[in-house]
Amino acid sequence: MKFYLCSILSLLVVFGCKNNSEKAKENYAYFGGEVINPNARFVTLTDSEHHTDTIKLDGRNRFLYKIDNLKKGVYTFKHGGEFQTVLLEPEDSVLVRLNTLEFDESLVFTGNGAKKNNYFINEFLENEYIEKHILRLCQLEPEAFEKSIDSIRNAKLKKLEPYTKKCSASKLFKKIAKANIDFQYYSSKEAYPFMHYGQDKGAFLKSLPNDFYSYRKDINYNDTFFKSYHNYLRFLKHNINTLTLEKYTSYPDYKSFNWNILRYNLDKLEIIDSLVSNPEIKNELLYHFTMKFISFNNNQDKTDSVVNSFLEKTTNEKAKIALTNYTKSLKNLEIGSSLPAIEVLDFNNTEHNISNLINNTPTVVSFWSHIYYNHFKKSYAKIKELKMKYPEVNFITINIDEIDVEKPKQTFKTSKFSCSNQYVFKNPEASKKTLAIYPMTKTIIVNKNQKVVSANANIFSINFEEQLLGVINQ
Incomplete structure (x- = not known):
């Protein structure tokens, strides 16, 4: 990575020297970098008018893109479902390095135009701590x-x-x-x-x-x-x-x-x-x-x-x-309705109808995505705690990403999490729409008769355990 960055930076310095010698401020910028643990084979870059450029990653998960006729301002770059912003001005040559497992925390800018963007990302991370402090100040x-x-x-x-x-x-x-x-x-x-x-x-x-x-x-x-x-x-x-x-x-x-x-x-x-x-x-x-x-x-x-x-x-x-x-x-998910017939795959690639996984047992169905990795870690820890307290409840977790079972399976193994009762959608896009999965914290509670008790529960809610006790005692 160091050699790669140095090579690109050297190239961009040459362009910068040329501009200085010609004393002409040209209206372009470069944006590039490297994505570690990519969730897709591209990044997107969008300006304030929602014009989007799709930039492919190469075989080493790196990219470099020249923006001609630059509209100076704040651009949004996305990879998977995560995003951050970058301020681009004429003759900037900004390189970014990030790890999708810690998207914001790992993000570092280098190159011409990096200082201002590192200021913004550092301020963004600092604000996350400040906001917690302000909650106490409230x-x-x-x-x-x-x-x-x-x-x-x-x-x-x-x-x-x-x-x-x-x-x-x-x-x-x-x-x-x-x-x-x-x-x-x-x-x-x-x-x-x-x-x-x-x-x-x-x-x-x-x-x-x-x-x-x-x-x-x-x-x-x-x-x-x-x-x-x-x-x-x-x-x-x-x-x-x-x-x-x-x-x-x-x-x-x-x-x-x-x-x-x-x-x-x-x-x-x-x-x-x-x-x-x-x-x-x-x-x-x-x-x-x-x-x-x-x-x-x-x-x-x-x-x-x-x-x-x-x-x-x-x-x-x-x-x-x-x-x-x-x-x-x-x-279609109103209280008392039957859970829709959705096909899921377990980590052995075996197909199941989600209704057949309930087996006359109160069941909690929650969801996760690699895009929201912090939510994944927190929800897994919370479900592990709930399983200990409520052994009579069946907990099913489904990955909603457009991927096969190998990536979530590897994620669980890397995190040293249990792979039991873990599934992926066979048809993610259609399934997400059918189950109205929004927001990411959405949790569905189903009773032993496969009837929906709550379609918009949240395992982190203060009344979630009260809802669980209600379905257990039905």
Whole structure:
């Protein structure tokens, strides 16, 4: 790898010297690197306008791609289902090295343009720890909470200042780096009422200082530059949640709040429709909140109401079809329905109908993917714990990837996990649609009579064991 990187970097330096001597700033960039433990034979690179280039890996899992007529800005590169971002500006030559088993943690940039991107990935990883800390800070009272997150924000800004001077950072880098800090700060404030330990979210929201959300006057709900940017969209989602809570708790008949209240969720879609005019941002927010609601809702009438509101407001025809089909799949998994006939393969490549694996025993069916490797490790540990506590329950785990049994089998052996009751779908794409597998934490509980008890359980939920005890005692 060292020789490979040095060779490419040497080549790119030659191009750079040529440009310097000619004193012409050419509008191109190189993006390349190496993928360890690849999940596919290619990576994709997508710009802010969703134009995507597919780049094949060579026999050594490496790639190099020249982008002509570069649109400087943040690009998204994907491999399998994992993704990260890279800032590309004219004459950059950025190489990335990553291991899919620890996608974000292993990611390192080299080459011209690497410093700014290593700053962003390091900030991304640091924010994962900071967010856990902020969850604890959310238990503080408003004045102490605000003081704490102000301190975090100021420390980030102070850290950024010498970096921008030292590296002669571009205006574009400064704009994105400052926005990252602001969006995280704003998101923390918007999430605060929901994360605070108090039960009455409405009363707590009303108790906040009048200037607590003073930054809202500067919010652009139709920012075309950041429209595809994760941190911007994440902030908007938190903000929409809080704005809707403000509206919902203002009703004269308001009594209490929970996430599945129909009126609250319909209000949320109305607020998006009123605030956001950019079609891309609006469609993204509408789809996100509608999918989130129907994925955890067990009342069909409520689901129909929210879906109908979504269909009236979105202009994304593909999203309409996808969500309509997803809703149909959920209807086939209603409480009391039979589990659909799905064919799976065990690690010996023997075919089974999933219904035949239940054998008059309460059964938990969960799913995993190499794409979400951390989820895989955590869920395996959780299921191992549950098996010890509930030996009368049958636990089945299914890999959802478009692969044969050898890769998941090897993953289990490498991790020194037991291969018993582990399966892959015979027809992954069709099976995922039939079982409406979204989100990845989705778990199906089936009773001994092969009837669905819950199609949207979560093994990490605080009430999961209560659900298990219910099916055991049937």
